[in-house]
Amino acid sequence: MIKIGVLGLQGAFREHVRSVEASGAKGIIVKRVEQLDDLDGLIIPGGESTTMRRLIDKYDFLEPLRQFGKQGKPIFGTCAGMILLASEIAGSDNVHLGLMDIKVERNAFGRQRESFEADLDMKGIAEGYNAVFIRAPYILEVGAGVDVLATYNDKIVLAQQGQFLACAFHPELTDDHRLTAHFVGMVENSKKTLAS
DSSP: OOEEEEEOSSSSHHHHHHHHHHTTSEEEEEOSGGGGGGOSEEEEOOSOHHHHHHHHHHTTOHHHHHHHHHTTOOEEEETHHHHHHEEEETTBSOOSSOOEEEEEETTTTOSGGGOEEEEEEETTTEEEEEEEESSOOEEEEEOTTOEEEEEETTEEEEEEETTEEEESSOGGGSSOOHHHHHHHHHHHHHHHHHHO
């Protein structure tokens, strides 16, 4: 069975595990670096990107997470996780993992009280997907190898580049598991590719 970790330093990691398991894979909360060795894929959940980075540094996760991605293993960054994956953050010289060729704007849709839900059509994945945005970022620019999968009000909110997937919303907060199932499919494909 495919094993997908959810980085368990901050954020709604239990809800992600539930969604992973509803999509037919084994979900594991990751709190120690050595757990990465046993995983086929990883989800970096939402939360607060600056706090998450502090915890990533405190527990020495930064380089192991980078290496995990560079080995060809899929990583799905949601909300703050998208910011951590990005190669550029607007108005900041600090990049976290820098694995995905996207430039993101933090808190782009406003603060907590500006949280909202919207129906999205996700290219090749789902139509009428109810997406929950909470203090959400969005993608300002994408590099040549990045596939834009969904937009909201002309802002990019879901994109994929090779084995990296990033969204601005919280797929774990609804019972619609189609996006998580898409990521599980990415992990299955990568496991076959890496094995051959």
